[in-house]
Structures are given as structure tokens and as C-alpha cells.
Amino acid sequence: QVLLVESGGELAKPGGSLRLTCVASGFTFSDYYMAWIRQAPGKGLEWISYISNTRHTIQYADSVKGRFTISRNNANNSLYLHMNTLRADDTAIYYCVRLLIIGEQEAFDVWGQGTAVTVSA
Amino acid sequence: DIQMTQSPSSLSASIGDRVTITCRASQTIDKYLSWYQQRPGEAPRLLIYAASTLHSGVPSRFSGSGSGTDFTLTISSLQPEDFGTYYCQQSYSTYIFGQGTKLNIK
Numbered sequence: 658q659v660l661l662v663e664s665g666g667e668l669a670k671p672g673g674s675l676r677l678t679c680v681a682s683g684f685t686f687s688d689y690y691m692a693w694i695r696q697a698p699g700k701g702l703e704w705i706s707y708i709s710n711t712r713h714t715i716q717y718a719d720s721v722k723g724r725f726t727i728s729r730n731n732a733n734n735s736l737y738l739h740m741n742t743l744r745a746d747d748t749a750i751y752y753c754v755r756l757l758i759i760g761e762q763e764a765f766d767v768w769g770q771g772t773a774v775t776v777s778a
Numbered sequence: 779d780i781q782m783t784q785s786p787s788s789l790s791a792s793i794g795d796r797v798t799i800t801c802r803a804s805q806t807i808d809k810y811l812s813w814y815q816q817r818p819g820e821a822p823r824l825l826i827y828a829a830s831t832l833h834s835g836v837p838s839r840f841s842g843s844g845s846g847t848d849f850t851l852t853i854s855s856l857q858p859e860d861f862g863t864y865y866c867q868q869s870y871s872t873y874i875f876g877q878g879t880k881l882n883i884k
Contacts (some may be wrong), residue, residue, distance in 0.1 A: 701865065702814075702822065704872065704874070752821055757824075757827070762826075768821035
């Protein structure tokens with residue numbers, strides 16, 4: 658069974674830091690690009706970052722560039738999101754997501770259950 | 779950035795109805811378009827990619843069409859488990875989602 662399990666979400670203060678972790682199982686993690694997508698309360702979906710399977714390619718949305726860092730450890734099937742200088746508008750559920758690439762087409766085909774981050778004083 | 783606009787923002791339909799949701803891109807995205815379903819309290823689920831390719835395990839009552847800037851998601855005969863919010867998403871230039879279409883029971 659293909660599974661992504663996130664952890665690390667909690668209440669943090671503005672300006673603080675958090676590290677989210679996602680552990681993958683049921684597929685060859687090192688073969689896939691991975692991403693983080695977030696959803697603010699009652700709002701839509703926002704892609705924030707992805708990392709290639711070899712870690713050679715990384716991209717960020719402008720909203721988190723310079724504050725968040727994505728990384729992965731293929732040896733232990735883990736994806737991370739290091740979040741610094743947190744702001745109230747970072748409050749959201751953060752989903753770990755697998756990126757399906759078929760030819761030139763890409764889609765997010767496996768989603769974790771999400772971990773909730775709340776930024777408040 | 780490419781903007782994705784869905785319509786309607788919400789709609790009400792009955793079991794057995796044919797439902798169509800549209801998604802418009804602010805510039806051409808060829809067929810780099812996916813559709814997702816999100817039921818309340820759950821993570822999103824991939825339905826369609828490449829504008830019209832049904833993802834594995836998705837019922838055949840779902841279909842997608844379009845290319846360039848205009849796309850549609852159609853549910854041929856609405857079932858109880860189909861209620862929730864639907865999102866389109868382009869992968870032509872990074873990844874941008876539409877604002878969502880909430881599908882309610884009439």
C-alpha cells in the first residue's frame with residue numbers, strides 16, 4: 658500500500674521555526690519527485706515546493722522562497738520541510754505529495770493525510 | 779504567473795445528474811491540466827491528468843476535456859460519494875491550482 662505520513666505540525670510563534678517530516682512507504686521513494694502543498698483554513702490548495710528524486714532540482718513558490726527549505730533522505734524514505742521566519746499566513750494543513758511524471762505530463766498522484774501548522778502569538 | 783479560474787464556484791446537483799465544471803487558464807497551457815477531488819476532512823485525490831487521462835482507479839463517469847486555455851470536468855451521473863470540492867491545476871509553469879468548485883447535494 659502506497660502511503661505518505663506527515664508529522665511535525667504544531668503551534669508556533671511568529672518568527673519561529675518548525676520542521677515537517679514525511680515518511681513514505683509502499684513504493685520506491687528514490688524514483689520519485691516529491692512536493693509539499695498547503696491549504697489554509699477554508700481556502701484552496703497552494704503548491705509551495707518540490708524536490709527531484711536526486712535532490713538536484715528544487716523549486717519554491719514565491720510565498721516561501723528564502724524562508725522554507727525542502728530536503729529528502731532517500732536512505733530512510735523521508736521528505737522534510739524546514740520552515741523559518743514563520744508568519745500568520747503560513748497557518749495551514751501541509752500535505753506531502755508524490756509527483757507523477759509521465760513524459761512531459763506531471764500530476765500529484767499520492768497525498769498524505771496532512772499535518773496542521775498554526776502560527777500565532 | 780498563470781492564473782486558473784474555475785466556474786462555477788459552487789453548484790447544487792442531484793444524484794444521477796450530469797455535472798460540468800469549467801477551468802480557464804490565463805494563458806495557453808496546452809494539455810498540462812489535472813483535476814482533483816477533495817471530500818470534507820480528506821486529502822485531495824487525483825482524478826484526471828493531461829486534461830483527459832483518467833487516473834488509475836477513478837470511475838469512468840469522470841471525464842475531462844479541453845486544451846489551450848479552456849477545460850472541463852464532467853461527471854456523467856452524479857453519485858453520493860462525488861460531493862466535495864473540485865480543483866483544477868496547471869503544470870505548464872510550476873503548479874497553480876484553481877480556486878475550487880464546491881459541489882453540494884440539492
